[in-house]
Amino acid sequence: MIVLKRLLFGSVLMALGASGAVAQEVLLTLTGAVADGEVKLTRADLDALEWHEIATSTSVTDGQPVFRGVLMRDILDRAQASGDTVTARALNDYVIEIPMDDFHEFDVIAALYMDGIALTPRDKGPVWIVYPRDDHSVLADIRYDMRWVWQLSALHVQ
Incomplete structure (x- = not known):
């Protein structure tokens, strides 16, 4: 038990910078046709954008869960992305x-x-691309289901 506490304490100390603030983990990296060729976004960067909620069915959950996050187009705008794909x-x-x-x-x-529960890598997080499936009948097509990327970590714009 003492060893575990020391390991946890040591991990916390390693996460602290010279200022004593906890380092921000990069949640999403954008490459390709973006500002300076690479943009790394932390939770704080995403928190600075406008948040939205979508209640929609999915092909992998029951009912109509309520998803909360930021618009993908706002992330791409923040990264100054330009491309078709x-x-x-x-x-x-x-x-x-x-x-x-x-x-x-x-x-x-x-x-x-x-x-209302934060997504984790064990449960499709920390970032999951979610389409407003129930708002547009075309989004029920399997082609769109393939685009619901959970555990999203990177976007390459071209």
């Missing part, structure tokens, strides 16, 4: 190309919460 990569190395038009045609969010 976004290649989304998950922590589990799932990769899919998503047309940039999706983010302008629909209010797609980068969800960080589902039903």
Whole structure:
């Protein structure tokens, strides 16, 4: 027990910078046609954007969970992204190309919460691309289901 406490205390100390503040973990990295070729976003960066909620059904959950996060187009605007396609990569190395038009045609969010609970890597987080499926009948198509990237870690814009 003492060893565990020392390990935890040591980890906390390592996370503290010279100022004593806890270092911000990068949640999402954008590369390609973005500002300076790479933009790393922390939770604080996402918190600075306008938050949205979507209540919608999914192909992997029951009912209509309420998702909370920021619009994908706002993230791309923040990164000064310009391109036609976004290649989304998950922590589990799932990769899919998503047309940039999706983010302008629909209010797609980068969800960080589902039903008020923060998403974690064990439960599709920390970031999950969520489409407003129930608001547009076209989004019930399996092509869009493939674009619901959970455990999102990176976007490459081209």
